[in-house]
Amino acid sequence: MTDQQTGLNLVPHSVDLSRQGEAFILTSKTPLAPVVDRTADWLHHWAQKTPDQVFLAERSETGWREVTFKQALAAVRAIATSLRARNMGPETPIVILSGNSVNHALLSYGAQYAGVPTVPLAEQYALITDAHGRLTYVLDKVRPTMAYVEGAAAYASALALPQLRGVEIVATQTDGAPCKVTPFSSLLAGDDGQDADAILAATGPDTVAKILFTSGSSSDPKGVLTTQRMMCVNQSQMASVLPFLRDRAPRICDWLPWNHVFGGSHNTNMMLAHGGTLVIDDGKPTKDLFARSVRNIIERPGTLSFNVPVGFSMLVQEMESNLALREAYFGDLDLIFYAGASLPQDVWTRLEQMAMEVRGRLPLMISSWGMTETAPATLMVHEPIGRSGVVGVPLPATQIKLRPDDEMRCELRVKGPNVMTGYFEDQAKSAEAFDRDGYLITGDALRFVDPEDPNRGLVFDGRVSEDFKLSTGTWVQAGRLRLDALEALRGLVQDVMICGHDRDAIGLFIFPRPEQVQGDNTSAGAVFDPHLQSQIETRLSAMAKAASGSARRISRAIILAEPPSLKDSEITDKGSLNPRKIMIRRADLLDRLYDNEDPALIRV
Secondary structure (H helix, E strand, C coil): CECCCCCCECCCCCEEEEEECCEEEEEECCCCCCCCCCHHHHHHHHHHHCCCCEEEEEEECCEEEEEEHHHHHHHHHHHHHHHHHCCCCCCCCEEECCCCCHHHHHHHHHHHHHCCCEEECCHHHHHCHHHHHHHHHHHHHHCCCEEEEEECCCCHHHHCCHHHCCCEEEEEECCCCCCCCEEHHHHHCCCCCCCHHHHHHCCCCCCEEEEEECCCCCCCCCEEEEEHHHHHHHHHHHHHHCHHHHCCCCEEEECCCCCCHHHHHHHHHHHHHCCCEEEECCCCCCCCCHHHHHHHHHHCCCCEEEECHHHHHHHHHHHCCCHHHHHHHHCCCCEEEECCCCCCHHHHHHHHHHHHHHHCCCCEEECEEECHHHCCEEEECCCCCCCCCEEEEECCCCEEEEEECCCCCEEEEEECCCCCCCECCCHHHHHHCECCCCCEEEEEEEEECCCCCHHHCEEEEEEHHHCEECCCCCEECHHHHHHHHHHHCCCCEEEEEEECCCCCCEEEEEEECHHHCCCCCEECCEECCHHHHHHHHHHHHHHHHCCCCHHHCEEEEEEECCCCCCCCCCECCCCCECHHHHHHHCHHHHHHHCCCCCCCCEEC
C-alpha cells in the first residue's frame, strides 16, 4: 500500500502474539518474499537486466571510479577462477585487512562466487601497532591462505607479522611491501583453465560466505559463520516489508565499515539485491574526515541514508548552514535509517523539518534490531512512527521470544533462517549461544511501546548483562540509565559508563568532549575543571530529582582525562565502551569515584 505521509509502498506492522509459559512469542503476519540461493544470483540477474547500471563507485585521483553490473560480474567470475586455480575453497579463508573499496567488494563477491570465506577485519587492527594483538588473535584463529590490503606500504607493519608468513599477500598498490606481494590485477586476469559456471554450481545456501568477528566486549572476539542463506534471506525479509525498494533502483553514499554486519552485509547486499548503486564514502563522522562525507554526499547523494546517531547529529549541524548539502541530501531521499544507538529526538525532529523544507514530504525514518549473529536485521520498523527509539516488530519468518521481568522489561531471544548456526571452531560458545528451544540468546532487553498493542513495536532497553546490584540488593538497569545520562549531559560528553556494582550508590565515569575541558587540570587520570564540573553537577542534579528511586539516581561522577583505549580493549572496534575492561584498568579511578574527599569528585 502507498503510505500517504511518505508516498512510499509500505507494509504496515502486523504481528501475532502468543504465550509459551511465561514468555511471549511474537511473529510477523507478512509472508516472506522469494529467496535466492546465493548473492551471485542477484549479480547475474542485474548484469543481464541492467548491465550498464553503476553498481560500485569510489572517488579516485581523477574523479570517480565506476563499475557497472556487467563489469562487476566479469571481474567476480575472473576472481573466482583465480581462487579456484589456487585450490582455494571453504577451508582456505581470505583475510581482508583494508577498509571499504571497490576492489574489496569485488574480492569479497568473487570469493563468495567460489565458495571461499572472507574475513573482513577492522583496518585499525592492522594500521595501529597497539591494536595488533587483536589482529594476531584472529590470524591465529582462522589460519588464512590469502590476505588482501589496498596499499602494501600502509600495511607494512601488519604484513610483517609472523602469522602472515607463507600467506599469499594480495595488494592493489604493491610498492613498499615488506614481503612478496601478488598484484590484485592478477586475480582480475582470471584463469582460462577453470569453469566459472561449475565453480558457482558447487556453492549453495549453506556455503559460508564470511566469518565476521564480533567486537569481543566481554571476551575474545567470536567468528560468526555467515552463510549465503543468512544474507540472502535477510534481504528478502526486509524487501517483504519495504516493497518500495523494488520500485526503483536505490542509491546509497555510505561510509559504514564492511567488517561490521551493518555496512558489510545489510547495506552492500541491499544494493546488489535491488540493482542499486553503492557509492563508497571515504569519509567518516569524525572531526578529521567528516568534510569528505559532506563533499561525497553533495556530489553523489543517495535515495537511502544509513548512519549511526553521531553521524546524523553531525549532518544536521552541518546542514544548518550548508544549503548545498541540505538540498543534495534530501532532494531524492526515501529513507533515513539509524542503528547502533538511539537517535536523539531533537535530531529526529530537525531531520523531519529539513526534509519538509527541501522536498515537501517526509522520508521514512526507521531503525531496527539485529546483531552479527542474525545477519543482521530481525526486528524492523516499517511504517511511519514519528519518534526515535523504537526498533520495530519481527521480520517475516523470524520468531521472537520475550521473557518479561517484574517491570515488563523483556529479555530477547530470536530464531529464524537469518540466524547463525554457530561460531567458527568454537563448539562450547556455539552451544551456550542457544536455549533448549533453539532460540539465540541475545542478552538484550526490550519493552513494548504499548503492552496492549504489540503492533506498535518494541523499544530497546539496554543489555541484560550490563545490569548489576547495589550493595543494598537493588537492581540497576545500567543500559537504560546510561542512555538517560547521555541525554542529560548532551553536548558535554562523548560517552559515559554507569558504575556501582556492590557499592551503595550509582556513580558515573564521564568521557568528556575535548573542547569542553578548559586548561590542563588533570590529577592522576581525572579532570579537575570547576566550570565543567559545575555544569555536569547541575544537569545530574536535575536528573536525580526526577529519579523514582535509588536504582535510577546517579549520586556521583568523575571526569576521566584519558579517552577509552583501543590498545587496552576499553573500546571495541564498533566504538562502544567495554565496561569490564575499563573497570579493571581504571580500578584506582573507580575507588576515587567513591572517595568523598577527592577534589575531582562531582557530588550530586
